[in-house]
Amino acid sequence: xxxxxxxxxxxxxxxxxxxxxxxxxxxxxxxxxxxxxxxxxxxxxxxxxxxxxxxxxxxxxxxxxxxxxxxxxxxxxxxxxxxxxxxxxxxxxxxxxxxxxxxxxxxxxxxxxxxxxxxxxxxxxxxxxxxxxxxxxxxxxxxxxxxxxxxxxxxxxxxxxxxxxxxxxxxxxxxxxxxxxxxxxxxxxxxxxxxxxxxxxxxxxxxxxxxxxxxxxxxxxxxxxxxxxxxxxxxxxxxxxxxxxxxxxxxxxxxxxxxxxxxxxxxxxxxxxxxxxxxxxxxxxx
Numbered sequence: 001x002x003x004x005x006x007x008x009x010x011x012x013x014x015x016x017x018x019x020x021x022x023x024x025x026x027x028x029x030x031x032x033x034x035x036x037x038x039x040x041x042x043x044x045x046x047x048x049x050x051x052x053x054x055x056x057x058x059x060x061x062x063x064x065x066x067x068x069x070x071x072x073x074x075x076x077x078x079x080x081x082x083x084x085x086x087x088x089x090x091x092x093x094x095x096x097x098x099x100x101x102x103x104x105x106x107x108x109x110x111x112x113x114x115x116x117x118x119x120x121x122x123x124x125x126x127x128x129x130x131x132x133x134x135x136x137x138x139x140x141x142x143x144x145x146x147x148x149x150x151x152x153x154x155x156x157x158x159x160x161x162x163x164x165x166x167x168x169x170x171x172x173x174x175x176x177x178x179x180x181x182x183x184x185x186x187x188x189x190x191x192x193x194x195x196x197x198x199x200x201x202x203x204x205x206x207x208x209x210x211x212x213x214x215x216x217x218x219x220x221x222x223x224x225x226x227x228x229x230x231x232x233x234x235x236x237x238x239x240x241x242x243x244x245x246x247x248x249x250x251x252x253x254x255x256x257x258x259x260x261x262x263x264x265x266x267x268x269x270x271x272x273x274x275x276x277x278x279x280x281x282x283x284x285x286x
Contacts, residue, residue: 037172040095052088089122090129095171099178216248
């Protein structure tokens with residue numbers, strides 16, 4: 001996961017790309033963008049724990065990318081490869097990001113600019129989208145509708161259905177909005193591409209640091225007997241004093257090194273982690 005998020009690190013972003021002085025002719029229609037909005041519903045279709053929503057994200061955009069790059073198989077391959085990198089965002093807000101990125105693809109912008117924007121935006125869109133849709137709007141509507149339903153009113157399920165359907169259809173609006181924004185802001189984005197790439201790298205590293213502290217748990221339970229009646233916990237007396245969450249950070253960096261430098265399969269690393277967890281727990285180390 002970490003390797004995909006921080007993939008923009010140490011990338012040199014050119015200020016211009018070939019053909020930017022004479023932008024390519026627009027090839028996408030409003031119908032194409034509308035279909036992209038509906039296809040954004042495929043976001044969760046290929047969910048996995050290595051790249052999360054990447055398969056659905058790439059699949060939703062594939063017809064438009066094929067239309068944009070037509071006979072340029074190398075460019076199409078590079079675009080699909082980038083879209084298959086890690087992404088995890090809100091399903092309702094995904095259309096906005098797809099529309100924005102597809103507008104940049106249509107103008108044949110720098111791959112680093114497109115990747116940088118994707119990495120920089122999918123996290124904030126996930127937080128904003130989840131807060132608005134899943135944690136605020138839908139719970140409130142569900143509560144009101146449940147009250148109607150508990151009184152035997154048909155309005156309960158009907159209102160909830162229509163609200164949910166409206167939210168689904170709004171993804172088309174978000175997609176058009178993202179596409180329009182991308183077309184209008186291309187010059188500004190191009191001139192700021194270096195800053196965007198650097199910001200994306202910093203944001204990615206920051207997110208990974210937070211995820212390590214929150215989701216990776218590695219605690220040494222072994223204790224050292226100092227005197228006959230006194231024991232010292234290695235975790236509390238040493239690791240937590242020197243560097244809190246040092247072991248989770250170290251293990252994550254080790255996995256990152258093996259994944260990127262040694263090209264070890266993610267499945268192999270998962271199995272090794274699983275076996276080590278059982279063995280070390282059984283031995284009383286963890």
